[in-house]
Amino acid sequence: MLARIYNQAQEHLVEVQTDGAAKAVQIAPKPSGFGSSVNGGELLLLALATCFCNDLYREASKRKLSLTSVEVVVSGEFGAEGEAGTNFTYQTRVVSDAPAADIEDLIRYTDRVAEVHNTLRRGASITLLP
Template sequence: MVAIAVELRNIEGTEAAMGWAGYHTIIVDRPEGKAGGLGLGFNGAQLLALAIGGCFCNDLRYVAESMGVQIRSLAVMVSVDLSGTPLIATSAAMKVNCTLLDGSDPAPLIKQAKESCMVSNSLSRGIPVSIENA
């Protein structure tokens, strides 16, 4: 089993948080005027969409390498639908525009990346999330 961990801490003088994993950082905040948010960073829904799309982009590269093909261009658009109280993600949709350097059909690459994408597969299968007071 592989495990990863990230940390988040408040940014002094704001109500935003900075998250990091290793040497990489990201700012998490609410939209300006919402619950003290200043719009300094991504909100949770945006981070969810970025995780879905970002993981898929990485997996496309892994699969392309294993198939011996090169990606010429790649654009991925992700939308997440939210509803309810409390607000939850009810669905996500991803559109992939991919062209390969050799001009071949990218459909097999996209199909294989879809089958191996950790984030979308984890979400579609459901994962337990525990929250406890440290």
């Protein structure tokens, strides 16, 4: 997996890739034309929301549960420059004709196996390469 950004005046190109399958993500540049109009904190929260949403569908399929819709709302706080984010929380709303107990079990299980969540919970090593 990889993510790539290329930025110059009024041009902001974003690409993500898994197993060689590249996808463009449309994100506008800042009004100044340099940098991204979406900040990294917002994208981190979006990564958590996306992971949980996708994993709910994945785990529901394994259990042969049909989900009508999923909503995931993630929040967090970022302070001064250089400070790590804090107070990450999320909520989900799942609409399904499955029994409520089955959906609650699905949500709790998915919380335990969501890969992006577990990466952050365990701490990630991030290395700047030359």
